[in-house]
Amino acid sequence: MNAAVKPRILIGKPGLDGHDRGAKYVAQILRDAGFEVIYTGIRRSPEQIVDTAVQEDVAAIGLSLLSGAHLALFTRVLELLHDRGADDIVVFGGGTIPPKDIPRLKEMGVAEVFTPGTPARQIVAAIDDCLLHHSVM
Amino acid sequence: MDARLEQLIKDARSDGSCALRAAARLMSIMTNQPQRLGELLAGSRDWPQPRLVLGVTGAPGSGKSTITDHLAAEFRDHFPERKLGIVAVDPSSPFTGGALLGDRVRMMRHASDPHVFIRSLASRGHLGGLALGARGVVRVMGLIGCDTVIVETVGVGQSEVEIAQNADLVVVVLAPGQGDSVQMLKAGLLEAADLFVVNKSDREGADLLHQQLLSMLQRQRLARLDLASTPGEPMTCGGPMLTGPQGIVDERATPAVRVALDNETPPVFRCSAIKHEGVAELMMELKGLTDRHAVDWQNRRKGQTIEEIRLAVLEEVRRRVSDRLAPGRKGYEELERATEGNRSMAALVDELLYEAAAAGRGLQSSGC
């Protein structure tokens, strides 16, 4: 039975702006690709996101960011994951992130960054790839 | 018990920083391999159990998650020392197997509260095991010290109704503008309820729905009392609530937050969850019921535990046998040979069963 179980993924939106179109879109394409997606809604603090990720035992966290505070927010999320002994949770992101910041984010430990317009298939393939070695219990 | 499971249980019960993570992992094991519930239970005889497991069910959109969120806030106000668990079930897509679990959106204020543990589950269609898996999750919540566990499910589908039936108390939530509500009552939810909530009382149509529900309950009550044919009982849509002592409808009466036709009829609460109206009353009712019945429930759970283990054993037998009989496996070859030989069917079945049962965990097709 569990051969069919795919990893769970949290999709959340930290920051103060209230647009969740991008986050919902990614949540839906991942659901359609067979993932169980835990959607947290908008304006979540890094603490809420990380605590939720731990309780839900997700394999990955996807953050949608539009507010420009992406470096600080990703830093904080990665820090909190580390504090909670949950470094193994994959973190990816998307939204209006300037291309020049992407190498920096990847260096910090963000696995993938999707810019607006990335085709659904590409997003799913990249996430499948990131989670290839994740063992579902 | 498997060493890894044992370690996770130890960690989950500790005060260490990895306790929450371990509990969450245990929950994953329970939902992904529900047949292992027996194993978990075997190692958990002395675990604390929640005093109350509350099922919250009803049509999609009726406000179950919102009520759960507000009940959680009430609970935390009342019992600052106690822990609360929430299990929120949403349906899986029957086409892709994926699921969008969004109940948490309404509960985010509790996300970082160390006294609240929330777990979302996908119903995973007919793959089954949801009821069993959810029981495992509730057990783990007991393990980490949850005093009360709220289980939210959409009130459709066999296994979801089963989950509700496993709860100590079931709240059925109805709301106006939710055409499904009355239909679902007719389809069996009426009987499943220990309490009703007519939610969205701030909306038009709430009074009517309230009346419809009370009429249905009244009919049921009269049938029970075998008085259905007695003249004089108000049976019209005025129902008993707006009816004065002489059976005259009082149009000015404001429906009370709590109405109970008699002690054996589930009480009906009127709430506006988003305005936090009626929630405190609901909470007090739940508290009263728990104080009175927690001991009975503990005893009833013992019976349920036996049933759980029985189901876990049956599930495990089914899995081992079907593994062994899959094309390409050893048992399948025996089947093929058997069609040529001259052994009796009964002898063959016995042998296959015996071997499958003995095969043990080594045969698991997948695992961690």
Ligand SMILES: Nc1nc2c(ncn2[C@@H]2O[C@H](COP(=O)(O)OP(=O)(O)O)[C@@H](O)[C@H]2O)c(=O)[nH]1
């Ligand atoms: N007007 C009104 N809307 C409500 C009330 N309770 C919940 N809602 C809204 O109804 C919608 C569905 O609520 P939700 O709790 O997600 O329902 P569920 O599907 O049963 O869990 C949301 O938009 C809520 O904000 C209420 O008391 N009054």
Ligand SMILES: [Mg+2]
């Ligand atoms: Mg809900």
